[in-house]
Amino acid sequence: MLDVKWIRKNLTTMRESLKKREIEADLDTLLNLDDERRECVKKGDELKHLKNLYSKKISQLKNSSKDPQDIIKETQKLVLHIKEWEKKRRNYEQRITDFLLNLPNRLHPSVPGGDDNIEEKRCGKLPKFNFSPRDHQQIGEDLNILDFKRAAKITGSGFVVYKGLGARLERALINFMLDLHISQGYKEILPPFMTNSAATTGTGQLPKFREELYKCERDDYYLVPTAEVPVTNLHREEILKEDDLPLSYVAYTPCFRREAGAYGKKIKGIIRQHQFNKVELVKFTTPQTSYEELEKLLLDAEEVLKKLELPYRVVRLCGKELGFSAAFGYDIEVWIPSQKRFLEISTCSNFEDYQSRRASIRYRDKEKGLIHYVHTLNGSGLAIGRTVVAILENFQDENERVRIPDVLHPYMNGVKLIERGGVSELARSRS
């Protein structure tokens, strides 16, 4: 959530941000509402002040055993007026809050306008095949490690059952990523997979993206769409010490998304699912260091792909594609041979103080002891399902086998190849 005062002072910047995002918002109305609100506060405060004076007087009169009836009557009238102003004020406050909760974050000046992301770098070598590469769904079903039909039977469309070495690979990736990020200095968190509405509003999913969430109706809890929600809310309504910053966390959670939009339903295989696994990086920093920390976070996420030997590129997101709460962000995209394109596998974002305002996450600076909002950052490190897609497709061979990258061998109990007919004690001993 943005600060009305900030918007008032930076109207031009704010309008430019909205334009880059291609979003309409009536800022004049917002400022008018805020003027009205302040008028109510002023009037209300004056009357309350008077009331407090009267109350003291009544107390004094009573103590000197005089009759306070007249002044009590006067005060009763005053209270009615106060209630009117309060009612008006609450109404304006509600409207302002609603407006702000639905207003996206301002953009960092370096966020590109227009429709296109800017490619920042490419790493790794694209694989060359002397046969026509199959897509991951085909590979997964041929190897009997992905089962979509049975998942649909158990739950519905948009779910998958991992079997055998497929399940093993998924689990190996989770552990590998957690271990890597822990070694980079992140603290491991295993949070609840459901969050209440206050937490879900804190990070920006509510109220605007209600349609995207699975809700447990009876308890007013939401299944997490990303670990960002529970982990960022670790410090909701807290005042942190500057010395403790930056705080870096890594968390594995499943992610649940309704994918309610019209588009996306036809995407093949496990690329877009209602439930998928993800390892997420989250940082809390001072405003001075947040962009520096974002660069580090990006490198930490990239390291996963480097170690897995997967080809990828990094793009700077344009205003139109940047998330609602983000001020700036990169996507990491991994190469998908069957589609001959790069596919988003991680988004690394700086939310600046947008989430910390909503969630009231602050810190006390060392020098003056003043309180400021922290900056929050996060990035996938990485989406597991899509990493499986990349491994199956990039490391397939003409004999319908899939090579497991070296760093995963310890996590795969030594398995180096997945092939038809399951596994592969054989493959394990071969080297």
Next chain:
RNA sequence: GGAGAGGUGACUGAGUGGCCGAAAGUGCACGAUUGGAAAUCGUGUGGAGGGCUAAAAGCUUUCCCGAGGGUUCGAAUCCCUCCCUCUCCGCCA
């Protein structure tokens, strides 16, 4: 799920209708003392909104004692609803 006890500032803890944004202690910061430290002494030690001020500083005002309502001229204190924590019982991996 049932029964009971409780939620007060960074923490411990007092406060049952006005002089309480809140005693006292601990902690923390600064200062004095010391060769330095400990101990001791002194001072300071919340948040949010509004107004005045070009801005900062400062002054002023309102609100905040788990959250939200209510009673009252006046609520941390009385009433109602909800949330959370603890203890006991039940159920369960």
